[in-house]
Amino acid sequence: MSNVLIFASKSVMREISAWLEALRNERQASEETVEAYERDVRQFMIFLTDYHARPSELDDFADLKPMDLRSFLAARRRDGAGARSLGRGLSGIRSFLRHLEKRGLASSAGAKAMRAPKQTKGLPRPLSVAGALDVTEEADAFSTEPWVGARDVAVLTLLYGCGLRISEALTLRGDALTDEMARSMTIRGKGGKTRLVPLIPAVHEAVATYRRLCPHDLDAGHPLFRGVRGGPLRPQIVQRNMARLRGAFGLPPSATPHALRHSFATHLLAAGGDLRTIQDLLGHASLSTTQAYTAVDADRLLSVYDNAHPRARRKAEVS
Known part of the structure; x- marks a missing residue:
């Protein structure tokens, strides 16, 4: 100010x-x-x-x-x-x-009375399944300290495994994800809106490994993810690590931490997830925002059409 x-x-x-x-x-x-x-x-x-x-x-x-x-x-x-x-x-x-x-x-x-400047709406740019697995599993490749490597794996696994925004992952408190039997957790997202996200074993394992190795006290009064000196982990550190991983795996510039959230949604859709469920998991206020993923996964939509539409099935049977 x-x-x-x-x-x-x-x-x-x-x-x-x-x-x-x-x-x-x-x-x-x-x-x-x-x-x-x-x-x-x-x-x-x-x-x-x-x-x-x-x-x-x-x-x-x-x-x-x-x-x-x-x-x-x-x-x-x-x-x-x-x-x-x-x-x-x-x-x-x-x-x-x-x-x-x-x-x-x-x-x-x-x-x-003013119209906002017309914007070209870009489509989400997810990673391939292989690319997403590479960066989450090898996120510790450039870390010199084991706990820092475990932290980087845990953060990126949360982005891809739960569809979190980077800000949502970095504002988790130190007592988050302590119950390894929990199947879901509540996330406070944009505008203070809360949503339920699923917890898969890979997320529990990554966070538990980080928690075991982290030298700092992880209590409710402090952030879960810490920088080297013990302060809150900054988004720039996560982005910098992702840039190194892009180079290591030959991924495009669009492979950012946020692209892991896009990958979460796109890969769910490709595996048969419905848009309404994905909307809830991402915390989108409008279904139209989530519908962008249907343009990304056109192959899956065509496959659904071929398998479900009566005329498409008939043609396949005849041929």
């Missing part, structure tokens, strides 16, 4: 602080979302400062026009921002304007 000091009045700063607190406490937004929204609104403040040749005041938000927002998005595009970043930026500004509107300080009509 310190950078905003230069670009906004004290009254604007107070409203930004109140808005961010509401996102955390009322909307249960993740810290990553809060940081992204704060950054986007800060960029808008910088733009308005140049636009008006003075720091932003609350009056500047009282009646924002679509033209003002289009000018901001055009400036961001010239700086190299892509459609996804622009869309998220507009979403953050809308959220802040809604906050001001509730307090009678602005209108969000101009922002609502």
Whole structure:
């Protein structure tokens, strides 16, 4: 928030602080979302400062026009921002304007009238079954300490074996997964939503091995996964290890930690899992998000058609 000091009045700063607190406490937004929204609104403040040749005041938000927002998005595009970043930026500004509107300080009509930049929706890029098994089973290949190698195996096994996001795995507490007979566990995901995910033997084994070798106290008051010095394990460390594994196994750049979550869903679908169940396991709010995996696994869908459709079966019998 310190950078905003230069670009906004004290009254604007107070409203930004109140808005961010509401996102955390009322909307249960993740810290990553809060940081992204704060950054986007800060960029808008910088733009308005140049636009008006003075720091932003609350009056500047009282009646924002679509033209003002289009000018901001055009400036961001010239700086190299892509459609996804622009869309998220507009979403953050809308959220802040809604906050001001509730307090009678602005209108969000101009922002609502704006269409988000059209985004090209990329398909999920899963690993092959062999690739997913390679990186989860050999995740300790570059570790010099046995407990660090066991930790890396456990983290990647959770991503692939349970379909977790990396943030969900790294926020598990030290007393998680202590019951090796448990068949499932509850995960708190995006927006504070909870879901039940299955626990397979490979996950229990990997976590138990890590727990046995880890030199740090793994209690409920601390994270389960630790860095070398005992602090919380950072996502960048997991991403760096995955990059090394990509090189070792000749995997494409799309083979990231998050790709293991995609692999979890795609491989379940290929084995006969239904979309509704996979939606629940991934914690998707909308089935349309999960449906992206049907485009990835077209071969399986064609096989289902060939085996299930009466005309397809008849043709096969005749031939």
